[in-house]
Amino acid sequence: MTDITRADGRAVDQLRPITIERNWSSHAEGSALISFGGTRVLCTASFTNGVPRWLTGKGKGWVTAEYAMLPRATNDRNDRESIKGRVGGRTHEISRLIGRALRAVVDTKALGENTIVLDCDVLQADGGTRTAAITGAYVALADAIAWGKERKFIAQRSEVLHDSVAAVSVGIIDGTPMLDLAYVEDVRAETDMNVVVTGRGLFVEVQGTAEGAPFDKRELDRLLELGVAGCADLRDAQAAALAG
Amino acid sequence: MTDITRADGRAVDQLRPITIERNWSSHAEGSALISFGGTRVLCTASFTNGVPRWLTGKGKGWVTAEYAMLPRATNDRNDRESIKGRVGGRTHEISRLIGRALRAVVDTKALGENTIVLDCDVLQADGGTRTAAITGAYVALADAIAWGKERKFIAQRSEVLHDSVAAVSVGIIDGTPMLDLAYVEDVRAETDMNVVVTGRGLFVEVQGTAEGAPFDKRELDRLLELGVAGCADLRDAQAAALAG
Amino acid sequence: MTDITRADGRAVDQLRPITIERNWSSHAEGSALISFGGTRVLCTASFTNGVPRWLTGKGKGWVTAEYAMLPRATNDRNDRESIKGRVGGRTHEISRLIGRALRAVVDTKALGENTIVLDCDVLQADGGTRTAAITGAYVALADAIAWGKERKFIAQRSEVLHDSVAAVSVGIIDGTPMLDLAYVEDVRAETDMNVVVTGRGLFVEVQGTAEGAPFDKRELDRLLELGVAGCADLRDAQAAALAG
Amino acid sequence: MTDITRADGRAVDQLRPITIERNWSSHAEGSALISFGGTRVLCTASFTNGVPRWLTGKGKGWVTAEYAMLPRATNDRNDRESIKGRVGGRTHEISRLIGRALRAVVDTKALGENTIVLDCDVLQADGGTRTAAITGAYVALADAIAWGKERKFIAQRSEVLHDSVAAVSVGIIDGTPMLDLAYVEDVRAETDMNVVVTGRGLFVEVQGTAEGAPFDKRELDRLLELGVAGCADLRDAQAAALAG
Amino acid sequence: MTDITRADGRAVDQLRPITIERNWSSHAEGSALISFGGTRVLCTASFTNGVPRWLTGKGKGWVTAEYAMLPRATNDRNDRESIKGRVGGRTHEISRLIGRALRAVVDTKALGENTIVLDCDVLQADGGTRTAAITGAYVALADAIAWGKERKFIAQRSEVLHDSVAAVSVGIIDGTPMLDLAYVEDVRAETDMNVVVTGRGLFVEVQGTAEGAPFDKRELDRLLELGVAGCADLRDAQAAALAG
Amino acid sequence: MTDITRADGRAVDQLRPITIERNWSSHAEGSALISFGGTRVLCTASFTNGVPRWLTGKGKGWVTAEYAMLPRATNDRNDRESIKGRVGGRTHEISRLIGRALRAVVDTKALGENTIVLDCDVLQADGGTRTAAITGAYVALADAIAWGKERKFIAQRSEVLHDSVAAVSVGIIDGTPMLDLAYVEDVRAETDMNVVVTGRGLFVEVQGTAEGAPFDKRELDRLLELGVAGCADLRDAQAAALAG
Secondary structure: OOOOOOOOOOOOOOOOOEEEEEOOOOOOOEEEEEEEOOEEEEEEEEEEEOOOHHHOOOOOOEEEEEEEEOOOOOOOOOOOHHHHOOOOHHHHHHHHHHHHHHHOOEOHHHHOOEEEEEEEEEEEOOOOHHHHHHHHHHHHHHHHHHHHHHOOOOOOOOOOEOOOEEEEEEEEEOOEEEEOOOHHHHOOOOEEEEEEEEOOOOEEEEEEEEOOOOEOHHHHHHHHHHHHHHHHHHHHHHHHHHHO | OOOOOOOOOOOOOOOOOEEEEEOOOOOOOEEEEEEEOOEEEEEEEEEEEOOOHHHOOOOOOEEEEEEEEOOOOOOOOOOOHHHHOOOOHHHHHHHHHHHHHHHOOEOHHHHOOEEEEEEEEEEEOOOOHHHHHHHHHHHHHHHHHHHHHHOOOOOOOOOOEOOOEEEEEEEEEOOEEEEOOOHHHHOOOOEEEEEEEEOOOOEEEEEEEEOOOOEOHHHHHHHHHHHHHHHHHHHHHHHHHHHO | OOOOOOOOOOOOOOOOOEEEEEOOOOOOOEEEEEEEOOEEEEEEEEEEEOOOHHHOOOOOOEEEEEEEEOOOOOOOOOOOHHHHOOOOHHHHHHHHHHHHHHHOOEOHHHHOOEEEEEEEEEEEOOOOHHHHHHHHHHHHHHHHHHHHHHOOOOOOOOOOEOOOEEEEEEEEEOOEEEEOOOHHHHOOOOEEEEEEEEOOOOEEEEEEEEOOOOEOHHHHHHHHHHHHHHHHHHHHHHHHHHHO | OOOOOOOOOOOOOOOOOEEEEEOOOOOOOEEEEEEEOOEEEEEEEEEEEOOOHHHOOOOOOEEEEEEEEOOOOOOOOOOOHHHHOOOOHHHHHHHHHHHHHHHOOEOHHHHOOEEEEEEEEEEEOOOOHHHHHHHHHHHHHHHHHHHHHHOOOOOOOOOOEOOOEEEEEEEEEOOEEEEOOOHHHHOOOOEEEEEEEEOOOOEEEEEEEEOOOOEOHHHHHHHHHHHHHHHHHHHHHHHHHHHO | OOOOOOOOOOOOOOOOOEEEEEOOOOOOOEEEEEEEOOEEEEEEEEEEEOOOHHHOOOOOOEEEEEEEEOOOOOOOOOOOHHHHOOOOHHHHHHHHHHHHHHHOOEOHHHHOOEEEEEEEEEEEOOOOHHHHHHHHHHHHHHHHHHHHHHOOOOOOOOOOEOOOEEEEEEEEEOOEEEEOOOHHHHOOOOEEEEEEEEOOOOEEEEEEEEOOOOEOHHHHHHHHHHHHHHHHHHHHHHHHHHHO | OOOOOOOOOOOOOOOOOEEEEEOOOOOOOEEEEEEEOOEEEEEEEEEEEOOOHHHOOOOOOEEEEEEEEOOOOOOOOOOOHHHHOOOOHHHHHHHHHHHHHHHOOEOHHHHOOEEEEEEEEEEEOOOOHHHHHHHHHHHHHHHHHHHHHHOOOOOOOOOOEOOOEEEEEEEEEOOEEEEOOOHHHHOOOOEEEEEEEEOOOOEEEEEEEEOOOOEOHHHHHHHHHHHHHHHHHHHHHHHHHHHO
């Protein structure tokens, strides 16, 4: 497998260069500009004391996410969803995925009656935007929780986060399973999978789709193995950013 | 595992009663009213000679799907999406899933420049609506293709369908992996997964989500095993309906 | 007039076969799957204790209706109104008609501060969908009121329904007035009329439109006579279903 | 019946003061500002050479209408439908009614491949806005057709209008049938009916609704009689305006 | 400059004929049908005791405006914004301008917790519709405030209006600055400017745009001079109408 | 005037630190990340060979702009316009302003039948976002035109840009006219003005609004003087970026 040459010279089990610019925003309670190679996503966390009406009085908080792409984040310009007057299916689906992924590591009781909204805006897209969004949003979320503790909206000793969470794409190209697909790889993939994994190595979400030929159990196992290893590297990058 | 008692007395690896009422509609080119226990979905296939503008002249056809729920399909009434003026994220996500699942077994070249739209309307919901929709839509699709051949829109010898496809939900409840969750089970599941499997036993889609605790590789494997076996039973039910 | 041959062999003053499948839904407080020949409408009644804000504290209840058609209920597929993002004029108009027709036989004081929403979803259309919807919705409404009495939301002795209500279409084809038009007749009708009549034979609504030549008083009288007789037959079918 | 006193002193079979200000607009191809007492509707006809795509090449024209109300046409201000982002059911229903009423007297073959759009905007509302709109729109339509003949878009000898058309409301108040209800009467009416009648006295549309108690055949007959007589007076007012 | 001939024979510093028909509406608390030549705008003021939720309890009132055009106000028919389902940018922009212009002369403390909505509907357009709207809306506003005082919603001695406000367009055509452009002039203007000026001659708003060549300070000064003089004439017309 | 102390220590006629990061995007044909102090706007230019249908065949090109703000660009989070389903009035107004400002320096004949869309997305807002957007968009536009010449979509010798354009805000705070207001200044300003000025010092747009007390001619003159000087500094920054 070491003989496979990827367009950018990476090994099949190698991530693209990962950078996490923490506290990019001077307004948000937590923020991170994350890049997975050419993919750049601005993640901001907005902290509100209080919860939506349907959750009031239950002693629990709420974490949700919204994903969007700037019109010229991609190679060809896409019309704005605000102009079209409706949010597309793909946007909705990814927003829901990010929210679920983050809630999987949050103890909403410990969060108390507070709401954190994660906005993940893709400034530039080159494959893997949803996985970069989850990975960066975790950093923004952690900072927003720290902010809430400083302001006493959250009890100092509350363990709101019981684990960290990161995500990465994997896929099969020309029969070879690979980690962290760039756009040129993504469009050629026969199978495309996103895995969301906690810092302890457990699965939060596995979404695999055969774009071309259906896949068998052996291929699925290899993809999961690559994804778990990639997420471990991302976990380390998150920890480094949060320690910085 | 044989000691686990499910609400409806089923074994953990047992489907609910499956019925497929083929040709329910007198207008559609293919149709099936499918039930997975209390879940009832009306699937119709609409055949159009010709393709959307963006596909014209490429010698390929198009298969797409739309999923929706009647307002009182559920235990509490939901507002109509037509009245709200927008289609919700969940609806979009499931419509896209159904379309992808069906296209995975369609040879669009063999289909020729024809379009088939699958409408999957949930008349009554009791868990697993998206998997019932995929399973029933396959039957309607097969009939619509046969209709297209009779009318000579598709060459008689074209092998449009290179496999069949079915789907089922699996999940972990109180630590036990189970097949084909009814609504009362679904809301209690720690992990919820939908698997889409071809007649030959290959994966088209695997979507697993930890609703509660994250899951490990061993649990994932058991869920996939249950799902593959359930889809084999559904494949047989589809074949029986199409032979009927 | 006995010499006129209709496409399906009916006499000019004869209804199509009427079936009413009561309690079709296991979730709704009242439901009926009604068919007028090939027209099939699923009517569900959703009972809510309480009224919309604008009616609160007036000691009165509210009954309303929503009509819709599945995309492939018709011979050609229609786009979903949820996808188009707006409800069409025809849909609105029919929803309003059904609501008015039912409210005409309801004593909202006797109903108390409760709301009943009737959903009428056309599963298959072959002419007369709005009249079938009214006729079936009455059955679902009666059952929802009975449900409300059992649950003590409505006083046991309240006479909420002071009459029954049914509806039928009539029209003039090739100069001949006829009852209960099927789709092939409807498109050829010079005049098209819907009459909504109570069990006691009084008019709730008369909506007649000249699609071709305008009509005179004599023709109008004959159409009304046919409609009143047809509604009497439908009243008997409703009573039989509710007695069943 | 002569003893009944109406709020404005009219006899039960008497119209309110009717004025028709023809050619109110300097831009439209036909226009009329019509008043039925305090109800004032600006009707403009816009003539376009050509037809919508779905009608192209059939040698026929198209007449359609749109009805709307200014936000403060009524006693309390209503939000604009443009701001709400959707056109309400009542607006749609009335627009469709006006279009049908006008098309009933138009020979679309004689019109040729031309389109006329009637805009009926209620500047002030005091009951009967839809009937005033139909009556005024007929005048604007006649002028637009004359304009089309002058410009040679329509053959000089074409008889596009084979009759005139007018409309009026009738209703039963405290058991008494009355003509042309003002707003204060309309809200009290037990039965409310709109009749659309041609210049020759034939019915184009009859829409009667029991708002309170259902009505019997004798009452219906009296309402129709009043409506036909009222429409004859309106026909004369239209003729006078067009002769002016 | 006196040698310049305008299409309608006016001098470059001359307004078109201005008419203000006060109390046009019998429902609104204040109203004016204003015309600037062929431009006719119906302005109504709707008074509500109380303020929007976001302003409650601050002891201040609110004045806002909505501008719209009838579909055939212009030479070619425009689609209704209600049908399109969205309000266009130009409409929004003008509505906001009118609201700001009026608020500039209102003491919202003196108004108390009352809301006044100004609706400015263009019945016929011939250039300068936004400036006619502001000028007419001021008259309707003054009457609505008087109405509020009569009803004791506003203290009798409150000085709600600390000045009057009017607006006019100016522009440069073929190098010549001119006042109050009609439509045929507006489309040819190299620079187009709207000025909103109080009765005391102070600026509330200056909006100048180079449609063709950019303009210099000298031209800007001449345009402002013309605009201020035009607004002084309009102030006198407002005063005359309010005195009438 | 030199004694006035601004929150950030600037002189009244001093711009905030201006940075222009050219070619920020690897996809767009031109791009600039511009900052005016804490205000950061990403401007991208998308070049398309061809023009919208309504301009086809006229030998002219088209330049347009869209402005938007990320939800957490501001101190409090704003809901996304895509989620709300409609673009707000302020967004529309600013998009239109940016488009007009850029078209003022473009020779659309020289551009040929090409379209350039400028997207200005505010990543962080601290006052003056629309003026930063215009200033940055000019840089992206210039690069997109250069790109079009390299690709031969535009003739090499065409002088598409006959001048440069920049914009800045000015305002009166506590009676003192000041240049380039930061957010804390903007909210306190009695008068707020945006001026758009070409490289040669001519006005393209002047938009001044009295938020508090109306302003007189002397104040207006001082604001214009500050704005013209500020735009000259911005023109130099643009030139430096484009030379870089």
